[in-house]
Amino acid sequence: MELSEFSIIERFFTSKSHKHSQVQLGVGDDCAVLGMAEDCEWVVTVDTMVEGVHFFPNTQPEFLAHKLLAVNLSDLSSMGARPVAITLALTLPAFDEDWLQRFSDRLFQLTDRFEVDLIGGDTTSGPLTLTLQALGLVPKGRALCRHQAKVGDLIYLTGFLGDAGLGLKVVQGYDLEDSQSVLKRFHCPDPRVAIGSIILPYANACIDISDGLLSDLGHVLKKSRVGANLYWEQLPLSSQVRSYIYETNDWKMPLNGGDDYELCFTVSPENQQRLESCLSEQPVMCSQIGVVEAGDALFLTKSGVRESVVATGFQHFG
Numbered sequence: 001m002e003l004s005e006f007s008i009i010e011r012f013f014t015s016k017s018h019k020h021s022q023v024q025l026g027v028g029d030d031c032a033v034l035g036m037a038e039d040c041e042w043v044v045t046v047d048t049m050v051e052g053v054h055f056f057p058n059t060q061p062e063f064l065a066h067k068l069l070a071v072n073l074s075d076l077s078s079m080g081a082r083p084v085a086i087t088l089a090l091t092l093p094a095f096d097e098d099w100l101q102r103f104s105d106r107l108f109q110l111t112d113r114f115e116v117d118l119i120g121g122d123t124t125s126g127p128l129t130l131t132l133q134a135l136g137l138v139p140k141g142r143a144l145c146r147h148q149a150k151v152g153d154l155i156y157l158t159g160f161l162g163d164a165g166l167g168l169k170v171v172q173g174y175d176l177e178d179s180q181s182v183l184k185r186f187h188c189p190d191p192r193v194a195i196g197s198i199i200l201p202y203a204n205a206c207i208d209i210s211d212g213l214l215s216d217l218g219h220v221l222k223k224s225r226v227g228a229n230l231y232w233e234q235l236p237l238s239s240q241v242r243s244y245i246y247e248t249n250d251w252k253m254p255l256n257g258g259d260d261y262e263l264c265f266t267v268s269p270e271n272q273q274r275l276e277s278c279l280s281e282q283p284v285m286c287s288q289i290g291v292v293e294a295g296d297a298l299f300l301t302k303s304g305v306r307e308s309v310v311a312t313g314f315q316h317f318g
């Protein structure tokens with residue numbers, strides 16, 4: 001049976017209740033209605049994934065739902081915002097019930113896990129394109145921006161670097177013995193939602209790693225009009241990435257590989273101790289990987305040798 005646009009919305013994308021008091025009206029009217037949040041500001045982001053550009057044809061719908069939500073929640077987290085609501089615009093080549101059920105199941109699993117409400121969207125037919133907008137709240141005037149890194153700040157990174165990049169290589173045919181964890185990091189990244197809120201009082205600047213550490217940290221440095229030095233030996237590399245580098249000598253992969261969705265943030269030395277004691281209670285590891293310096297260049301110190309490095313991360317129209 002061919003499903004209509006309206007029955008798709010009702011069956012797969014309408015939640016029975018909302019988690020947040022700000023959501024006064026969700027899916028089902030011309031617009032959603034959000035209440036104001038006292039002493040807070042709304043933080044809004046949107047990301048699109050196009051088949052053949054951002055993901056391979058026939059990618060599992062669970063992976064698509066997961067990544068689509070994760071990349072947006074990662075953006076909110078990098079501003080220090082708590083996620084509240086999402087809207088979802090789907091362009092589908094066909095109304096495939098099985099695909100929709102799997103996509104919707106994973107989406108709602110994650111909206112429960114990250115406590116976010118689906119409040120609206122749009123459903124159209126055409127080449128497979130997925131767009132998700134996320135709205136979060138941050139205390140007034142406190143959003144963590146890219147332009148506030150200061151000379152002397154310590155640079156931190158959550159989790160591991162390069163796992164998703166290696167996952168992509170495996171998808172493209174690289175033969176790795178123990179590939180399960182890097183494939184998971186590529187297809188189903190974990191947005192660092194809890195950490196975004198924890199670092200908010202201590203961090204000066206923050207960004208999430210979507211296009212590669214050098215490229216994304218480069219944005220922070222440029223906006224803050226500073227430079228930085230990274231320490232190779234302090235980069236958090238998994239055993240899989242280490243053995244990939246050992247085998248291929250491609251040590252730049254973790255620096256330029258995208259899709260990690262880890263948070264990279266800067267903290268003044270005065271805040272280091274308080275920050276580290278808050279982070280020590282988290283299940284996700286955080287590593288200090290460098291320092292912010294005067295100037296505008298990005299350096300890497302590797303085996304005692306300091307050299308300037310340039311990003312070769314992914315760019316559309318690049």
Ligand code: ADP
Binds near residue numbers: 013026029120121122
């Ligand atoms: P309109 O024609 O007024 O734009 P639509 O028919 O596009 O309304 O959508 C009807 C309702 O369903 C709206 O509340 C809209 O936000 C919601 N909606 C449509 N598609 C989706 C979707 N994929 N996910 C969640 N909500 C959706």
Ligand code: MG
Binds near residue numbers: 121122123
């Ligand atoms: Mg519409």
